[in-house]
Amino acid sequence: MTREPLDVGASVTLGLLAAWAVHDAEEVVMVPRWVRARVPELRKRFPRVPERAWRQLEAVDGREFTTAVGAMAVVVAAAAAEGHRTGGRSAVYRTALNAFGLHGVVHLAQAAAFRGYTPGSVTTPLVVLPFTLWARGRLRRAGVLGPTRPRDALHGFAFAAAATAGTHALARRVARCW
Template sequence: MLTDFLSMSGHGAGEGDGGVGAGVTFGLLAAWAVHDLEEVATVPGWARVRVPELRQRFPEVPERMWRRLESMDGREFATAVAGMAVVMAAAAAAGHRTGGRSGFYQVALNGFGLHALVHLAQAAAVRGYTPGSVTSPLVVIPFTLWARGRLRRAGALRPARPRDAVQGVALAAVATAGTHMVARRMVGRGGR
């Protein structure tokens, strides 16, 4: 498990990060990378195979959503993931610089953990695999709980409030939409 590796590798505590350790701060980027590698590997093929069936099962979903999902190729998706890597690296770096106290880092950590519930809800709704649903319970949720526990023990975790959950989900949604919009424009200009 990622948290065991981070603890065994000596990254559970460190200097220059307020004592919470690079595993807590840069671990966010590592856990995100593992999770998004699953998505990069599966989204294009999964969409190609499953969208026709899902379109029939869920007619209430707007047609433009299905067309958008069908039109996204692997290159566009990978470009969006690269954009999200920049966001997650910035959040991890902010967390590291502040010993985990950065509001941006904590909102990103909350959003990362909560977005796993969206993946699990999607898998439940389609009654099967959806991209991201394997690493959500195996990596995303355990890492988030572990990191929050380390932050709490270090006295760096802000008290949990409902608005923190809303901010976390909002950051995840805005960053996802923004990186996909930029990716679509970049790949489109690239001669798609």
């Protein structure tokens, strides 16, 4: 007798957008002031980073960063809605969920490399990682998610990188229009 997959519910699928919003609220509040305060110290600590990278980081103001976060909200909302529509079966939703969790790991690595607070490092262990692990567990128990494969992680990193680069490029274009 084959078992019908269980419904994972909105908390798993649309919850991705809610968890992302909590996490990114921390980033919107903290990134501009943290960058202004910490880039001089980071320049000294990481002298091999090209000067162009530091200048580009310093050039991002609060409005531009908030615009990038707003654009990312559209990406995450679309992935969450597709996950909800498909009961968590959407490859886009599952990839976005993996990307969310993996980007949290990157936040923790940044905080470890910096040896202190970095924007996003507070909500990562409180929201990002617990939500990701919980949602993946619910998907697995519902028969929607199989064993994790290395390519799933690669797709997640690629999704996160492409979405981040794309939303920041869009925000820079919008900022130029201001």
